[in-house]
Amino acid sequence: MTDLATVSSLVTTLAVVLGVIFGLIQLRQANLGRRDHAAVDIVRTVQTQEVRGAVGRILALPDDTDPDRIRGDPELLAAALAVDSACEMWGCMVFEEVVDHKMLDRMVGGWIRGTWRRLRLWVESERLNNRNPNVGEWWQWLYERIEADPDPGKTMGAHISYRGRSRQR
Template structure:
């Protein structure tokens, strides 16, 4: 094998290594994105399963749909705090959906109907 053939072979091997490295990098980025989405989905599920949030959501869902701000204030501080907690939690989840950290489909599967019920009361 002469020097030219060896140089050509080294060039081909170098190109294959570079292409392989790029492919590996792309696969790693996809894995990282999937891992981040999975972690975000678990955080959303954990948020909805929190005892304090569940209590607040029960209180909000017990409110009538046509309740205005004055009516909510008359219900007492506990109901105001519950409404604030539910609102802020849903807003945070909405931001995560907007930034595509979690999918709207996943949030809908977790809490769809309950969120609609809370929305009409807040």
């Protein structure tokens, strides 16, 4: 009888352990899938004519552009608002861990840095004028995050930093 009880206990323990392992594998796969879907969402956002055109307009400006210049040009203001909207969304996605900040940095980090440097005075002015500290909050947070901990490819370029490497699953 003891042998049967021992075998039964071992089988039960093994079943529980295998169930936990299976659950962890499924969770990992779900997280990878979520990450991949988030990357696709970023690409879709970037691929819109509106966002690409807006980023192009903003990147043509000098750093720390006068906020009145932005407000005084309806097309420039529309571009600034489109960029703000995209960067706010990306910042929230990173904060909520839907997407890794280094992956986002690889994909659109140059845009985030460049547009923030050109529009930060406008964002700060909008916060004061509207008495709303939330204007551009996630964009600034994201900018500071990727500056503090950039993807390795940003220093020397991905073509050098990642030479001979591919993404590991």
